Amino acid sequence: MFAPAHASRPVPDAPPPVTTATEAGTAPLEVNAAMRAPAGTPSSAGSAPLSNEERRKSASLMRVNHAGEVAAQALYHGQALVSRSPSTRDMLLHAAREEADHLAWCETRLKELDSRPSLLNPLWYCGSFAIGALAAAAGDRTSLGFVVETERQVEGHINEHLTRLPAEDARSRAILNVMRTDEIGHGATAKAAGASELPAPVRVLMRNAARVMTTAAYWI
Ligand SMILES: [Fe+2]
Ligand SMILES: [Fe+2]
Numbered sequence: 001m002f003a004p005a006h007a008s009r010p011v012p013d014a015p016p017p018v019t020t021a022t023e024a025g026t027a028p029l030e031v032n033a034a035m036r037a038p039a040g041t042p043s044s045a046g047s048a049p050l051s052n053e054e055r056r057k058s059a060s061l062m063r064v065n066h067a068g069e070v071a072a073q074a075l076y077h078g079q080a081l082v083s084r085s086p087s088t089r090d091m092l093l094h095a096a097r098e099e100a101d102h103l104a105w106c107e108t109r110l111k112e113l114d115s116r117p118s119l120l121n122p123l124w125y126c127g128s129f130a131i132g133a134l135a136a137a138a139g140d141r142t143s144l145g146f147v148v149e150t151e152r153q154v155e156g157h158i159n160e161h162l163t164r165l166p167a168e169d170a171r172s173r174a175i176l177n178v179m180r181t182d183e184i185g186h187g188a189t190a191k192a193a194g195a196s197e198l199p200a201p202v203r204v205l206m207r208n209a210a211r212v213m214t215t216a217a218y219w220i
Pocket of ligand 2: 072095099151154182183186
């Protein structure tokens, strides 16, 4: 939780920008980012320079996504620990590894944006781990249903962020698009494995819990 995240796949990169922004007031963000990027990280040449205000907005949204990935990993780890069948456990751990990629990509992007992860990440991890374990204690089919609902809600968050990101931030958008594809895959795999539909009150509870986390992580 406190060490840098490591990705098994490179950070998704954006296509080259159509125009080069040179207006006064834009931060030389991407030059600095390329200098700081760890070895093996593709260049962020796909993003045009962002103004300070755009950079702050992108950072806040990517901090929310980073916190979401901390929570996603914790949910999967908690569920895997309590899962009944080896096949369910393998599926959960495979998804958790992809969430680790997402976490590392968001962490890289936050650094590029001169920002930081949520200070409340330990809270998101511990709370989500407990919730994941609790969901799995209800049985594998319920646990898989929890995955389906979680990923459905994450997809909704990503869709919303794709509309809220500054238009110039193609780099963050490229990352979110690949994450979105993976999240849809996680939900579909869980559904195909026999997920049961969660009761409506549980889905509402999950949505409210996610709202608390995303609102807090935007600022803190
Ligand atoms: Fe994810
Ligand atoms: Fe996922």
